[in-house]
Amino acid sequence: MASHADDLSVALRLADAADEITTARFRADDLVVDRKPDRTPVTDADTAVEDAIRAVLAADRPGDAVLGEERGGSLGPGRTWIVDPIDGTKNFLRGVPAWATLIALVEAGSPVVGVVSAPAFGRRWWASAGAGAFSSFSGGPPRRLRVSGVRSxxxxxxxxxxxxxxxxxxxxxxxxxxxxxxxxxxxxxxxxxxxxxxxxxxxxxxxxxxxxxxxxxxxxxxxxxxxxxxxxxxxxxxxxxxxxxxxxxxxxxxxxxx
Missing domain, CATH: 3.40.190.80 (D-Maltodextrin-Binding Protein; domain 2)
Structure with a gap:
């Protein structure tokens, strides 16, 4: 199985850029909130994060497609980055800290890299195909993740x-x-x-x-x-x-x- 270490490194840098924007806008008095056609909320932080991620990808991965919640796109047959700039926008706009930026790289229809960054929790989770899944707390050492052994x-x-x-x-x-x-x-x-x-x-x-x-x-x-x-x-x-x-x-x- 091919290594995706370089792609994971890019995804982690994208998460760093997202965290900088979201933490600055979380609980901001001037947060701008609109409603999309499906009546779900979108804030100025959502669009700012997605735009920042797309700018980095345009420079670092110009041949890859991008599908984002706010700016659209499509899932192609090759490499596609999939971005949810703020998953849990309703929590974000109400001041509840349970929200995160979600970044994935999909190849041939299957995710090969995934990063979930929740800066208000001080948590980050990441995984790449064949290399395992990990998490860290407040930038501390990574811990390898394993599911439970519950069988009933x-x-x-x-x-x-x-x-x-x-x-x-x-x-x-x-x-x-x-x-x-x-x-x-x-x-x-x-x-x-x-x-x-x-x-x-x-x-x-x-x-x-x-x-x-x-x-x-x-x-x-x-x-x-x-x-x-x-x-x-x-x-x-x-x-x-x-x-x-x-x-x-x-x-x-x-x-x-x-």
Missing amino acids: LSDAYVSTTDLMTWGPARPRYLALLAACWESRAFGDYWQHCLVAEGALDVVAEPVANAWDLAAVQILVTESGGSFTDLSGEPRFDGGSGLATNGHLHEAALAILRG
Whole structure:
């Protein structure tokens, strides 16, 4: 398997640039908030981060495509960088520190590099194909990540972002909750990182975009876990996501399929 050390280095530099912008704008009195056509919020920090990342990529990786939440783009057949400038924008604009910049490099449809940077938490997570997944706290030494060893849903911690997003499928998610030990709603990127760390065992998302999931997919899989959409396909662009420690994946899928 080819090394992606240079690409990971670029992704980490992109995260540094993003952190500088987001930390300066977090809880700013003059934060500008607009609504997109789908009624989700976007702040001046979201667009500033994506523009800064695109500028670096244009200089350092001019032949690569870019797909971003705010400026668009498409997932090509070759190398595509996928960027969510602020995952958890609602938290960001309300002053809740649970938000992060998500950066992934996809080759031939599969993530090969992923970085999740949450500066308000002082946390960063990263992974590259075949090289494992790691995290650091406040710039400290990296720690290699491993998923949990929980093998029964009855012992599992499960999380989603928002129960209301399940819509008509809500009874199936409630059935999964009933089968598990405890439920949480840590939401967005953080819950997937917690699966990679072994702190959560199952995360299910009924509605998600490619930029929400590309970076966390490789983080989970390089930690020894499993990641699919809710149909069971190992993809980040299927409109939904299921991340588990691997042992529980088929059992969780069986319940969610109904």
